[in-house]
Amino acid sequence: MRRLMTTTLALATGCLLAGTTMAQSDEEQIEYRQAVLTVIGGNFGPMGDMAQGEIDYDAERFARNAQRVADLSRMGLEGFEGGPHSGDTDAKTAIWDEWEEFxxxxxxFEAAARELAEATEGGEQDLSDIQGPFMQVAESCQACHDNYRDN
Known part of the structure; x- marks a missing residue:
């Protein structure tokens, strides 16, 4: 719970700093995107645990988290605009070298997250019914991490 609150606070801070991305310092851009991606991970992680049977499947929680991931997915790109940014980051410069691909x-990722949120809407689906959309989101995350994250 403490981690969720810390992460939420970090995201809120990032949002306040967001204003206009063009006026942000490198540090602010990095903080913003890290906050957004941390909250995405904080919501996606439990869905992965459910999908892998590590924790009990809770359809309502899964749906709530899927909606959060979909909402946040629209914010991620903003934190990379105008880069590369110097600072404490795992982002590879390949992001800006291959901007159109990124x-x-x-x-x-945004489209897959939106499809997952739609598939889970109402929180009454069996896990087997949403495995496909879940895997699309997971694969889009993994592809980005493989190509554009330095760890």
């Missing part, structure tokens, strides 16, 4: 990957 941008398309983020759009694919």
């Amino acid at each position: 941008e398309q990957g983020m759009a694919d």
Whole structure:
């Protein structure tokens, strides 16, 4: 619970700093995107645990988290605009060298997250019914991490 509150606070801070991305310092851009991606991970992680049978499946929680991931997916790209940014970051410079591909990957992630949220709407689905959309989101995350994250 403490981690969720810390992460939520970090995201809120990032949002306040967001204003206009063009006026942000490198540090603010990095903090913003890290906050958004941390909250995405904080919501996606339990869904992965449910999908892998590590924790009990809770359809309502899964749906709530899926909706949060979909909402946040629209914010991720903003934190990378105007880069590369100097500072404490695992982002590879390949993001900006291959901006159009990266941008398309983020759009694919957003579309997959939206499809997952729609598939889970109402929180009454069996886990087997949403495995496909869940895996699409997971694969889009993994592809970005493999190509554009330095760890």
